[in-house]
Amino acid sequence: MTDATRLELSRALVVAGLILYIPANTVPVMVMTVAGEVAPLTVMGGVQELYDSGLAPVAGIVFVASIVIPFLKLISMSWLLLMHGSPDLRRQRTTTLRVLHQIGTWSMIDIFLLAVLVAVGQLGILASVQAKAGGMFFASVLLCSLFAADFYQARMIWQPTRP
Numbered sequence: 001m002t003d004a005t006r007l008e009l010s011r012a013l014v015v016a017g018l019i020l021y022i023p024a025n026t027v028p029v030m031v032m033t034v035a036g037e038v039a040p041l042t043v044m045g046g047v048q049e050l051y052d053s054g055l056a057p058v059a060g061i062v063f064v065a066s067i068v069i070p071f072l073k074l075i076s077m078s079w080l081l082l083m084h085g086s087p088d089l090r091r092q093r094t095t096t097l098r099v100l101h102q103i104g105t106w107s108m109i110d111i112f113l114l115a116v117l118v119a120v121g122q123l124g125i126l127a128s129v130q131a132k133a134g135g136m137f138f139a140s141v142l143l144c145s146l147f148a149a150d151f152y153q154a155r156m157i158w159q160p161t162r163p
Contacts, residue, residue: 010081050062073107
């Protein structure tokens, strides 16, 4: 695969991720039914539910891991792609890409936890958890940022600029 193709794929994935970020955070990722009470939850709704339950530290962790980090990953990739071909800040851009690769391996933990919650949270009449479309949007955002960082390689930052 050529570097030009890698660059275009990264750009397309970042744009797709930014577009999908909106439904990923507004469409319910799950529906919890507890004692007959049905509650559709978005990612932010889950954070609010944790906070209201007195679990502010956990709510903070979920907020950072599920809302802030995916957004920062997309913004960081946007910055790298906008700076592509520039000789400026090459070391910082390389470090940024390395960080994106490091945290990329942990990106799907939220989706894994949703799958575990759905599998374990089936208690018949007492309680149940169902995954909803928001989970697919959220997973798509994570995959877009993961693959965008994977396609854009550090060596592309250091290639000489063409006049």
